[in-house]
Amino acid sequence: MTDPSPDEPGLSAERRAARERLAADRAGTRERIDALNREYEGIVEANALVAVDDEHDPEGSSTAFERAHVAALLAQAREHLADLDLALDRLERGGYGRCETCGEPIPPERLEVRPAATTCVRCAAIPRRR
Template sequence: MSSDNRGIRDELLRLREQAAAHVAALDSDLRELFEASRSSNADDEHDPEGATIAFERAQLAAVRDAASRHLADLDAAVRRLDAGTYGVCERCSQPIPAERLAARPTALRCVRCAARSV
């Protein structure tokens, strides 16, 4: 493995560790929220605070799901690095510019191809 790839791998693994910690913290927060609402006698449907509790649960679950997808994207980026395809556009097979990868390490497409798929 080249020193460039080693540096990229180290950065991806650092980002993965941060993302995994974030997912774990969100999972914990969500469990605590469910436990707090379970031990309460609040009826989401009839309690004035019920809609707020339900919204908070849904919002936290959505944030956790997005964080989990980011973690999966980082895992996939590490696999692409190991396979030698990291930094290669999945659509046109051209190199993804280093600036794009620095800004978005999990990028699958170059800017031109990403813009076309929008």
């Protein structure tokens, strides 16, 4: 998905502000993904230069941990990017800012902090069954 243009004519001030928040968060998340990709590639390249035996090399376990940690951060950032894309889609369809659980409006303060939020504070506090 390409970054949206917040300057489209016909958008209400509220929708324009939401779109700008989502676009800014999306751009920051893309930058974080790019940085994490570079960091991950650097770890892999550094390990390729030496024969690392994680089981017997004292540095091997910390390297494996570092690689796993960066991979987890990368997965989390990619998931956040997908959530932002879904939020942009909800904005376009007119469902942005409504709780997906109870249908009530999500407070603007929550959306300012968590632009991709899908639930109101009350519903977010309810433990989900898996």
